[in-house]
Amino acid sequence: MAITPLSSPFFNDKEQDNGKDAEYAVFLKGITKIFPNGTVANHDVTLGILKGEVHAILGENGAGKTTLMRIISGILKPDSGEILIDGKPVRIRDPMEASRLGIGMVHQHFTLIPEFTVRENIALVLATSGWLNLKKVDEKITSVSKSMGLEIDPDSKIESLPIGKRQQVEILRLLCQDVKILILDEPTSVLTPIEVDSFFRMIRDLKSSGKTIVLITHKMKEALQISDRITVLRAGRVIKTIPTSEANEALLASLVVEGMIPATVVRRGTPGAPVLRVESLRVSDDRGRPAVDGLSLVVRSGEIVGIAGVAGNGQKELVEAITGLRRVESGTVRLALHDITNKPTRFIIERGISYIPEDRLHRGVILTMGVHENLALKCIGKPPMSRKSVIDRGLVLRNAENLISRFSIKVPDPCTSVENLSGGNIQKLIVARELSNGGEVLIAEQPTAGLDIKASEAVHQELVALRSKGIGILLVSSDLDEIIKLSDRICVIFGGRIVGEFVPENLDIERLSRLMLGAE
Amino acid sequence: MIEWAVLIGLAAATLRVAAPLLLASLGETIAERGGLLNLGIQGAMLLGAFSAFIGAYFTGSLWIGLVSAIVGGVLATLLFGVLVVSLDLDHVVSGLAINLLASGLTLYFTRVLFTGGVSPYLGELFGPLPIPILSQIPVLGEVLFSQTGFVYLGLISVPLVYMLLTKTTFGIRLRAIGEDPVTASYLGINVVKMRYAALFAEGMLAGLAGGLLTISMFNTFDTRIVAARGFVAVSIVILGRWNPWGVLAGSLLFGFTEALSLRIGIIFPELSGASTIQLFALLPYLVALVALVAGGRRVRGPASLGKRIGKQ
Numbered sequence: 148m149a150i151t152p153l154s155s156p157f158f159n160d161k162e163q164d165n166g167k168d169a170e171y172a173v174f175l176k177g178i179t180k181i182f183p184n185g186t187v188a189n190h191d192v193t194l195g196i197l198k199g200e201v202h203a204i205l206g207e208n209g210a211g212k213t214t215l216m217r218i219i220s221g222i223l224k225p226d227s228g229e230i231l232i233d234g235k236p237v238r239i240r241d242p243m244e245a246s247r248l249g250i251g252m253v254h255q256h257f258t259l260i261p262e263f264t265v266r267e268n269i270a271l272v273l274a275t276s277g278w279l280n281l282k283k284v285d286e287k288i289t290s291v292s293k294s295m296g297l298e299i300d301p302d303s304k305i306e307s308l309p310i311g312k313r314q315q316v317e318i319l320r321l322l323c324q325d326v327k328i329l330i331l332d333e334p335t336s337v338l339t340p341i342e343v344d345s346f347f348r349m350i351r352d353l354k355s356s357g358k359t360i361v362l363i364t365h366k367m368k369e370a371l372q373i374s375d376r377i378t379v380l381r382a383g384r385v386i387k388t389i390p391t392s393e394a395n396e397a398l399l400a401s402l403v404v405e406g407m408i409p410a411t412v413v414r415r416g417t418p419g420a421p422v423l424r425v426e427s428l429r430v431s432d433d434r435g436r437p438a439v440d441g442l443s444l445v446v447r448s449g450e451i452v453g454i455a456g457v458a459g460n461g462q463k464e465l466v467e468a469i470t471g472l473r474r475v476e477s478g479t480v481r482l483a484l485h486d487i488t489n490k491p492t493r494f495i496i497e498r499g500i501s502y503i504p505e506d507r508l509h510r511g512v513i514l515t516m517g518v519h520e521n522l523a524l525k526c527i528g529k530p531p532m533s534r535k536s537v538i539d540r541g542l543v544l545r546n547a548e549n550l551i552s553r554f555s556i557k558v559p560d561p562c563t564s565v566e567n568l569s570g571g572n573i574q575k576l577i578v579a580r581e582l583s584n585g586g587e588v589l590i591a592e593q594p595t596a597g598l599d600i601k602a603s604e605a606v607h608q609e610l611v612a613l614r615s616k617g618i619g620i621l622l623v624s625s626d627l628d629e630i631i632k633l634s635d636r637i638c639v640i641f642g643g644r645i646v647g648e649f650v651p652e653n654l655d656i657e658r659l660s661r662l663m664l665g666a667e
Numbered sequence: 668m669i670e671w672a673v674l675i676g677l678a679a680a681t682l683r684v685a686a687p688l689l690l691a692s693l694g695e696t697i698a699e700r701g702g703l704l705n706l707g708i709q710g711a712m713l714l715g716a717f718s719a720f721i722g723a724y725f726t727g728s729l730w731i732g733l734v735s736a737i738v739g740g741v742l743a744t745l746l747f748g749v750l751v752v753s754l755d756l757d758h759v760v761s762g763l764a765i766n767l768l769a770s771g772l773t774l775y776f777t778r779v780l781f782t783g784g785v786s787p788y789l790g791e792l793f794g795p796l797p798i799p800i801l802s803q804i805p806v807l808g809e810v811l812f813s814q815t816g817f818v819y820l821g822l823i824s825v826p827l828v829y830m831l832l833t834k835t836t837f838g839i840r841l842r843a844i845g846e847d848p849v850t851a852s853y854l855g856i857n858v859v860k861m862r863y864a865a866l867f868a869e870g871m872l873a874g875l876a877g878g879l880l881t882i883s884m885f886n887t888f889d890t891r892i893v894a895a896r897g898f899v900a901v902s903i904v905i906l907g908r909w910n911p912w913g914v915l916a917g918s919l920l921f922g923f924t925e926a927l928s929l930r931i932g933i934i935f936p937e938l939s940g941a942s943t944i945q946l947f948a949l950l951p952y953l954v955a956l957v958a959l960v961a962g963g964r965r966v967r968g969p970a971s972l973g974k975r976i977g978k979q
Contacts, residue, residue: 222853243855258850260843262970271843272854274836 171234172198172328172359173219173250178228180214180383188214190383192228196328201350201360203374203391205367206403207599211383212363213255216330219361220252221245246272251326253317255333259305266301269320284323291322295352309664310457311342318349329353330361335369339457340627341660347373367399379403404600415651416635418450420483422619423469423500423588428478430461430468430643438464440643441478446588446619451610453634454623457663461643462623463505466592469621470502471495482588496525501581503574505592505623511577514566518558519547521565522580546583554579554609571602578609589613589620595629607633627659641665673934677926678810682818684929685922687712687876687884689821691900692907692914693828694872698744699904700832701865702845703751704973706762708873709897710769711743713890715877717773720786720888723881729793732882733875740874743769744866751975752862758973766897774890786888793817793883817879821918824872829911841865845969848976858976873897895952902955908966920958924951 173196180189188211196202204212217223219230221239229236232248239245245252259268270284288301297315305313314334321329335343350373353360364370370377371391378388379402386402423446432438439461446452456462467473469480471492479488485498496502504510512521523543526532532542547561556575558568565573574594581589591610595603610633614620624630630637631651639647639662647662649655661667691712698705705711718739723732743765750761778784793815801812832838841861844851848858876896881888899921906920907913927934928947 221855241855241857242853246855254853258853260846260850262846263843267839271839271856274839277835277837279834279836279839 170197171195171231173361174231174234175215175219176229176231178215178218178225178230180211180218180223180225187383189218189225192380192383192385194378194385194388196359196361197376198359199354199357200375201354201362201373203362203364203370203377204380205364205370205377205399206380207365208597209599210380210403212365212380213332214383215380216252216332216361216363219245220250220330222252246324246326249325249327250330251321251324251328252330253314253321253332253334255336257313257317259313259316259320261306262304264302264304265299265308265316265319268305268316269301269323272320272324287323288319292319294356295319295322295349310337310459311339311346314338314346315349318353326358328359328361330363332363333365334362335364335366337458337625339660339663340656341664365403367396367403370394370399371396381405416449416451416614418447418635419617420448421445422448422483423621424479424481425465425469426479426481428465428468428480429476430464430473431476432464437476438643439468442640442644443478444621444638444645446621448587448619449614449617450635451614451620451622451633453630453637454621454640455627455630455637455659455663456625456640458625460640462592462640464643465640466502466504466590466621466623469495469590470500496584496586499586499588501584501586501589503577503581503589503591503594505596507570507573507577512565512573515564517562517564518551518556518568518576519543519561521576522547522550522583525580525584550579550583555605571598571605574598574602574606578606582609582613587618589618590623591620592623593625594622595624595626603629639663673930675806675809677923677930677934679813680926680929681919681922682810682814683884683922684925685918686815686818686821687879687896688900688903688921689915689918690817690824690872690876690879691897692903692918693821693824693911694744694869694876695900695904696907696909696911696914697828697832697841697865697872698869699972700838700845700909700969701841701862702848702969702971702974703747703862703865704758704762704901705744705747705751705866705869706759706898706901707743707747707765707769708762708869708900709893709895710762710766711740711747711870711873712877712880712893712897712900713766713769713773714743715740715874716881716892717776717877717888718874719878720789720881721776721780723789724787727790729789729791729882733793733878736878736882737871737874740872740877741867741870744870744873745863748863748866752859752866755975755977757975770890773888777888777890788887789882792886793879815879815883817875817883820875822915825911825915832911837861837864842969845971848971873900876900899951899955902959905966905968906958909968917958921951921954924954 175192175194178189178192181187192215206212214223218225221242221244230239231237237248239248266281266284266288269288270279270281273284273287285301292299297319299316299319305316308316335346338346350360362374371394374391376388376390377394379386379399381403425442425444428439428442429437430439442465444452454462464473468475471490475489479486481487482498487495487498508514520543523532523546527538532539544561551558551561554575556579557572565576568576594606598606610620622630622633631654634651637649637651638645639659641663642665649659691708695705695708715736719732719736722735723729747761747765750756751758777786781787795813796816798812802808832842840851840856844856844858844861852858877893880892885892903914903917903921906917928950931947932944
C-alpha cells in the first residue's frame with residue numbers, strides 16, 4: 148500500500164475524517180460499549196484499519212481491546228457508534244454476518260471443538276446446505292493449506308494437536324471462509340518463542356497475500372516487531388495511533404500506562420536448605436493417563452524455582468499432587484520434616500504449604516462469601532479464630548482489617564462479598580491469606596494471569612519479598628517473561644518430566660524453547 | 668424344554684415393549700447431543716400418553732389421538748426449553764419440576780373428566796400392521812414384520828436420527844453446541860434456536876412414546892402408565908453412549924428383560940408362585956442399575972451436558 152500514514156486523512160487534523168475513504172478496511176466511529184454492571188469497556192473509540200496493513204491494538208488487560216474486537220466480529224453490540232467496512236456503514240448482528248463481511252477473529256481461548264476433527268471443525272462454519280458435504284470441505288482445506296504452506300491433516304482430532312497447530316487450524320478455518328480481515332487476540336500468549344517466530348512468518352505471508360490483520364496484544368516488543376501501525380488503548384479510550392516506524396518501547400510504555408510503574412528490581416535469592424522435595428513422582432490426569440511421569444525437583448528456602456513449559460505438560464497435575472488435591476501413583480513429596488505424599492489437604496496446609504491457585508475464582512476464594520471470611524478460611528477452624536467450634540467474629544474482622552491494610556486490598560468494607568472485587572484485588576486477597584498462613588513453601592500457579600501491569604508488579608514484589616524472608620517458592624507460569632524475571636532456577640517441564648534446568652545468568656532461550664517443545 | 672413358539676413370542680414382545688423406550692431414548696439422544704439433560708422426558712411421555720388418550724377418546728379417532736400425543740410431548744419439552752434454554756436454569760431441577768407438573772396435571776384432569784377418577788377404555792387400538800409378503804417369512808415375519816406402526820417407526824428412526832446427527836449440518840452444529848455452547852455461539856451458531864429445535868424433535872418422539880402406551884398398548888390411561896420408562900430412556904442413552912445404534916441395543920436389552928419378566932411364569936412354570944413373579948417385574952430396573960454401573964463408568968458424554976451456560 149503506497150500511502151504514508153501522515154498523508155492519510157486519519158492524521159489530518161483540519162479535515163475531520165469520516166471513514167468513508169475506501170482505503171480503510173474497517174473504520175470505527177465513536178464506538179461506546181457499557182456492560183450491564185456499569186463497566187465502560189469502550190468510550191468513544193474512533194479507529195481506522197487500513198487495507199492490507201498489520202495493525203496492533205496495544206494495551207493492558209482490561210483496556211478494552213478484546214471488547215472492541217468482539218464488537219467488530221459481531222459477538223457484542225455497541226451501545227453507540229458506527230462501523231464502516233470498505234467505507235460503507237454496516238450493522239454486524241452476529242458472527243455469521245461478520246464472516247459474510249469478510250471479518251474473522253481468532254479468540255484467545257480457541258473456538259475449536261476438541262472432540263471434533265479438523266475437518267469437522269471447519270465444516271461447522273462452511274456448511275450452507277442441509278447435508279454435510281465433507282468432500283467439498285476437504286477440497287477447500289487442501290487448496291487453502293497449499294497456498295499458505297500449512298501442513299494439517301484434516302483427520303486429526305483437535306485434542307491431539309499441540310497448541311501451535313491448533314492456532315493454525317483456527318487461522319486455516321478463517322481462510323477457508325474467505326475472510327479478508329483477520330483479528331488475532333493475544334495470539335502469541337500460548338506459544339513458545341520458536342513457535343512465535345513461525346507465527347510471525349505466517350502473519351507476513353498473510354499480509355503479502357493481501358489480508359488485513361489486526362493484532363491484539365499487551366506486549367510492546369511484539370507490536371514493534373510485526374505491525375505497520377499501533378493503536379494504544381487505555382481504560383477503553385484510544386490514546387493514540389502511530390506508525391510503528393515512529394514508535395519505540397519507551398514511548399509506548401508511557402502511552403499504555405498512566406504514570407510511572409516502579410519496576411521490581413529482582414536480585415537473586417540466597418538459597419538455603421531444601422524445603423520441598425519431589426522424588427520420582429507419578430500422577431495420572433483425569434482420564435487416567437500418566438501426566439506426571441517420574442518427575443523430581445527440589446525447592447530450597449529463599450529460592451524461587453520456575454517451572455517453564457507449554458500448558459498441558461503435567462504442570463496442573465504436579466501442583467495438585469503436591470497440594471494433596473490429586474492422588475500420587477508413586478514417588479514421594481516431602482517437606483523439610485514431613486512426608487506429605489497422599490496426605491489429606493488439611494494436613495498438608497498445616498505442615499506449611501501455601502497455594503495460589505490458577506483458577507482463583509473457583510479454587511482461591513468462595514465468591515459469595517465476604518472478604519473477611521475468605522481471609523480467615525485457612526485458620527478459621529482452630530484457636531484463636533474459633534473456640535469449641537464457635538467462631539470469634541471480632542477476631543475474624545480484625546484479622547481482615549489488618550490484612551486489607553497490609554496488602555492494600557481495595558474494598559469498600561471488609562464484609563463485602565468477594566464477587567464484587569476486581570481480578571487484581573481478588574488475587575491480592577488470596578496472596579494475603581496464603582502469606583499470613585505462615586508456611587515455608589508457596590506454590591504459585593499463574594499468579595499474574597489476567598492481572599494488569601500494576602497488579603502484576605505488586606504480586607511480583609510480594610513474591611520477591613517472601614523469598615527474602617526465606618520461603619521457598621515454586622512458580623508455575625506459562626508467562627516465560629515472568630519465569631525468567633523472578634526465578635533463581637528455571638526447570639523446563641515436558642511430557643510430565645523435568646527435561647532441563649537453567650540459571651537465569653546463562654539462559655539459552657533457543658534451547659529453552661526446544662526443550663519446551665520436547666525437541667531435545 | 669422351552670417351546671419354539673414361546674421364544675418367537677418373546678422376541679416379538681421384546682420389540683413391542685422396546686418401542687416406547689426406543690422412541691423416547693432416541694428423542695433424549697438428540698437433546699443430550701445438544702447438551703440438554705432432560706429428565707423431564709418422563710413428564711413429556713406422561714403428557715403424550717394423556718393427551719393421546721383424551722384426543723382419541725373424545726373424538727373417537729385414533730389418528731387425532733396420535734397428533735395430540737405429539738402436541739402433548741412437544742409442549743412438555745418446549746416448557747423445558749423455556750426453563751433451561753431461555754432462562755438458563757438448572758437442567759435437573761427443571762426436568763423434575765416438569766415431571767411433577769405432568770403428574771399433577773394428568774391426575775387432576777383424570778379426576779375432573781372421568782367419574783371416580785378412572786379412565787374408561789378406548790373402543791379400538793392401533794393394532795399390529797403385518798407387512799404384506801414380508802410377514803409371511805417364517806420366524807422373522809412374525810417377530811419383525813407383524814408389529815404395530817410404532818415399532819416400525821422406532822426402528823426406522825434409528826438410522827434417521829443417526830444420519831441427522833452425523834451427516835447433516837444441523838447435526839454437526841448440534842453436537843458442537845453439546846460440546847461447548849459458548850464456542851458454538853462465537854462461530855455464529857444460533858444456540859437458542861438449535862436447542863429449541865432439538866427439544867421439538869425430542870418432544871415429538873417422547874410424545875409418541877407416551878401415546879403408544881395408551882392408544883396402542885394398554886387401551887386406557889392411568890397416571891402411573893409411563894412407570895419409570897422416561898428415566899429408563901435416560902439410562903439407555905448413557906448405556907448407548909449417545910449413539911442411536913447403541914440406543915437401539917440398549918432399548919432391546921430393556922425390552923427383552925421386561926418381556927422376559929412378563930413371561931417368566933410360562934417359560935419356567937415351576938417359578939409361578941405369585942410373589943416370585945412380582946419380583947421379576949423388578950428385573951428391567953435391576954438390569955438398568957447393573958448396566959449403568961458396569962457400562963457407564965468410563966463413558967464421556969457431550970462436554971456441556973446438563974451445564975448451565977452462565978456457569979461455564
